[in-house]
Amino acid sequence: MDFVKQLPEGWQKQWQTSGFDEPSAIQEQSFLPLSEGKNVRGISPTGTGKTLAYLLPLLLNVKKQEGSQLLILAPSQELAMQIGQVAQEWGKVLELKSQTLIGGANVKRQIEKLKKKPEILIGTPGRILELIRSKKIKSHQLKTIVMDEADLLLQKSELDLTRQILQSAPVDYQLVFYSATADTIENEVNELADDVLTVDAVKEDQSAGKIQHFYIDVPFRKRKDFLQKMLHIPSFYGMVFFNQLADLGAIEEKLSYEALPVVGLASDQNKQMRKLAISQFSQKRAKMLLTTDVGARGLDFPAIDFVVNVDVPQDSVSYAHRAGRTGRMGAEGAVITFINDRTKRDFQRLMKDAGQTAEELFIYDAGFHKERKEADRKNSGKERKGK
Template sequence: MNYNDNIQAILKEQHITKTTEIQSRSYQSIKEGASVVGLSPTGTGKTYAYGLPLIEKTNPGDYQSVIILEPTNELAVQVRDALQPFAKAQGLKTMALVGSGNRKRQIENLKKKKPEIIIATLGRLFDMVTENKIKPQKANALVLDEADDLLVLDSIDMIGSFSDEMPEESQILLFGATDSETTQNPEEVFGNAFILVDVRPDISKNNIHHRFLKVGNENKTDVLTRLSSVDDFSAMVFFNSVHSLEKVAQTMSHRALKFGVLANNENKMQRQRAISDLQKGKIDAIFATDIASRGMDIKNLKYVINYDLPRSQESYIHRAGRTGRMDAQGTVISMGNNHDFRDLKKLANLGDQLQKIYLVGHHLTTDKPFAQPKKEEDLQAQKETHIDKTRQELSDKSDNPTTEFKKAIQPKPKKKKVKKNRKRKQKNKGYHGKKS
């Protein structure tokens, strides 16, 4: 690795001994001050890819030198926590500015701590810019993490205006797992010349298994309950809406599965508690909407379960990226019918990677279980085949009959009916003889 001794010492403490593809291929360009579009699947170390070279090239005392934009409060705090040990080793200070934080206290800390590296959500950053607490003219680098989420219609103009006020020699870094029209043509928004580092085609995610479990909507909760008994079960279960999540959560609250909730209407503390409880084994699963699929880092998560199938390829990619992080093994299980199976193959462009899986007892297997009992029409066809075969055998014997066969087919003589003469019962019938 090309990192300096301070950075390598922290990496060693974290038992990281090699760089990922996105880290090694983007390092030199970022270190030399180039603007970069970095595209890589989730869980491949993009935070360190842009963060560590920026930390190395930032000087202590360069107040507000690096601005990192994040799409959610949780991701901003997570990135701050990930980069803080490396920044501290270099004598740098970091600070997270999020909408859920106390605004007055954040202003005081900006003035008191004078952080060189600021990780912020979009709304809070521009709140501070409007108050003249953050000055674009001081920034040498602007990072858009999950750039396809940030560069949407409502925010492009604000971000573009911020970058226009930055020094001419400053660099823009756009990182994410998927691209958009803006990341394909970033020069039109920012004016900078960009280097593209796209390692998505170069990474074979063999450590993530894509599986499909055939189940009807009415049986999904029962199957989810059974899945929770699989060995080492820990999962994020995804829903397409808060309404769908809450409906299933209400049903599952009476089942054995222990779960937390990570949805749009959950506050910051509840969300952090759910993640912590899952990692500590206090709960088995987190129920989440797509808002939670962006950038959440849960170590050693075994399963991602699509209770509701994702509506786009981007959604599938980001959900899947919650497992199999940093080359760990993981499995994505999507639930639905045969029609859903065909649609998901096309939607996610998985091809033969998407395989059907079966829940046998409390075990998952790609081997098809024993054959099911034959359907009624199969039994009828079998019966008709047997009749045809018997008729053919009889026909063959009639052409060359044996003595036994002749006896078998010889019609039996009809029994002669015998008319019985029954005596009229005389008892209690009176006397019909001559009178004396």
């Protein structure tokens, strides 16, 4: 079934003008059960179009001017804003209104906009619950609740907020869970909803592009220098991930001081600073976006060629979501991880858990190379002989 042919004519035109080709497996498999109002747990690799997979069939079930019927929960402000943009773009063709509700934004303005009765709400759990408690969101009108990046929304730190939102909703509503790693939350999903249909497109979805995995041996104190070398490679455009916020801030400050094209996206920034960083990077005014795992979920920048892990990620799930920022919807990409003598074993264990193999990479002559520079090879040989 090619679900695109079943879409409204305006959407079919938008599909073509957006440059989409064949729908991905998760999009094809999600359309019918979501259209029929079933509870669905969708699992698919990052970069395979999960947002449209649930959004298009659910928007078709929303009725104009009948209050807020569709609620989409997201674990971060960035993801909520991105989903909000997509919902607005596709919803306006059907004359549907949407509103994004996130913490850090002016709550009074949000309340004023809610008076226009948007049919679609997108937001972070804290702000959504705040507005429900103050009766600004009429939760009894909700017909469908979606959890995007459900594995994060059902973690212990967020689960209580999520439960309270669901308890405020009517007795009979559709519950939808989507994530690249939703298979890790089966118990929580079954606790919250009955008769959940699992749509698992991990094995058959071929829409993600080819991603190559590399590592570079980088002494801990040389990390900033190697990032600087990458910025001088003409083809470089990518996201750089840190495990610690303090390390991100220190290196961003040094690179910015040298007037290099970098921006930072961090959890301690206000909404305006985050929005500015995303805008500058998406418009390619900056070649490098420095972030933590806050930027590993949901953010969809077109044509990111490189993902760089300055630190070895904590686990294979974190690695997978970071890697998912590149190689999206058929494009190719590369993931490069900095390692040193202390983290080499951690990296080897991580790659085994992730089911990946990585090649060593070198930087010289303003480019990436799979072989060591000849002069360095000779020097290395002399050092070995000297020993």
